[in-house]
Amino acid sequence: MTETQTFSIASIPGDGIGGEVVAAGLRVLDTVAKLSGGAVDFDVTEFPWSSEYYLENGHYIPEGGLDQLQKHDAIYFGAVGSSDVADHTSLWGLRLAITQPFDQWANIRPVTFLPGVESPLRKADDTDLDWIVVRENSEGEYAGMGGRNLSGRGPGNEVALQTSLHTEKGCERIIRFAFDLARTRTTKKVSCVTKSNAQQFGMVLWDEVFARVAKDYPEVETESVLVDAMSAKFILHPEDLSVVVASNLHADILSDLGSALAGSLGLAASANLNPERRFPSMFEPVHGSAPDIAGQGVSNPIGAISSASLMLDQFGLTAEAEEVRQAVSNVTEAGILPRDLGGDSTTVEVTEAIVTQLEAIHAQSTPFPNPTAVS
Structure with missing residues (x-):
């Protein structure tokens, strides 16, 4: 009987469309686990830290929160940002409050031009x-x-x-x-x-x-x-x-430019890595919370799903990560596109199309390998 290797993921959906796209990514990870035939499982714990949480409690991360995160193999992050909280407060209160103490010093942001995307x-x-x-x-x-300083001198x-x-x-x-x-x-x-x-x-x-x-x-x-x-x-x-x-700063700006050139910020994936693995790494789309479309079911899940593929790479599941990327490519090539890419497919429709492609790709692939962690 195959021994299951379980990876522990801390999920922080955050604000706006964060919950929608994280749900899409977890749906894809569930499919990867199912296709593994019991070789791999993902144990997901959700943390409710968001701007709403901040307004209710006066902080984004409660005392001991980082200790809770550190117990996990990876962090899957949605977005942070709300019209009710100043941007610098939300950024420093949540995202940077994780990346800095966890010394996630390497941020990689692929610029990927997908077929079917103008x-x-x-x-x-x-x-x-x-x-x-x-x-x-x-x-x-x-x-x-x-x-x-020097505010006491007057306006x-x-x-x-x-x-x-x-x-x-x-x-x-x-x-x-x-x-x-x-x-x-x-x-x-x-x-x-x-x-x-x-x-x-x-x-x-x-x-x-x-x-x-x-x-x-x-x-x-x-x-x-x-x-x-x-x-x-x-x-x-x-x-x-x-x-x-x-x-x-320079890479932050340039990577957004690159994603826009590829077709949309909704495509942009990223990994905040602690390469020494002293702390868990964090994986997130870079499109932000997009409050203007939150709750409408039209957000682009590709950035979050592609970020999940980077998480699979970090887990040593490189073949499975490549299958996810190929599934995304197949779906965009088929013209199944969300609104920001000029299509009319919903978040769920794009996600389910990727799942269907993933299942088809895996059916033609070699048996699921025994995963080993890589640096």
């Missing part, structure tokens, strides 16, 4: 485009250092300082992560993004570390590009990209 890029019509944005996820512009005299933190250790570990990732790809190239002509301390340190680390990877092609020039390159020469590594 891109605003003309090149996408006849060019294979596929790159990954690697985001430094623990310091940089999101370090939270600074403050507001118009307050001063706000926001300090960007770049450490040599932080730069090196994310840059090495990017190079190691590039080694696994067909096009072995890393594009380094900074603004070192204007930010002469932190960004120059980043550039210097990049140049030093690059010497350890002679087989990987490199380039260093200023962030404004890289924004243009995303549009004009995206075929030159493979792995793009950048600071917290």
Whole structure:
């Protein structure tokens, strides 16, 4: 009899469409478990932390909440953001309150051009485009250092300082992560993004570390590009990209641009990784809470489902992760698209179509392997 390997997942649906897309992702994971023939199971515990929870209790994460999360193998996150709570309060109260203490320092955001999805890029019509944005996820512009002072001087005299933190250790570990990732790809190239002509301390340190680390990877092609020039390159020469590594803020902005070029932010998946596995990693779509469409059943579940595939990769279930990605690709190619991609399919309809494709793909695949964790 096959011994079941159980993975424990902490689910945090959060706000807006978060609950809808997380439910879609869990539906797909349930299918993966069913198709495993008992080899794999996912034990999901839901945490009700949201802006509504914050307004009722005065905090997003209760005392001891991080200790509860740490017991799980991974965290599956929906979205945070509400018109009733300031954006910086919700972001720092929930998402960053997890990624920072859990040292989830590597954020990967694939830019995937799916068949059947119209891109605003003309090149996408006849060019294979596929790159990954690697985001430094623990310091940089999101370090939270600074403050507001001198308000006592009266209106118009307050001063706000926001300090960007770049450490040599932080730069090196994310840059090495990017190079190691590039080694696994067909096009072995890393594009380094900074603004070192204007930010002469932190960004120059980043550039210097990049140049030093690059010497350890002679087989990987490199380039260093200023962030404004890289924004243009995303549009004009995206075929030159493979792995793009950048600071917290720059990579956040560039990855959103990449997803928009692929067709919609609703497609964007991400993984907040603690590569040393001292803490659980967190997987989330990057589209936000989208309160304007919450509850209508029209949200795009692909970003969340693709994030679940990244979770499967982290669990060592790489074949199953690839089956999920292929199922998504088959569904979009068939024209089963949610509203943000120009279609009229509901969240549930897209999800069930992906499940149906997943079952069909798996029926033609090899037997479910014995899963082993990978770093």
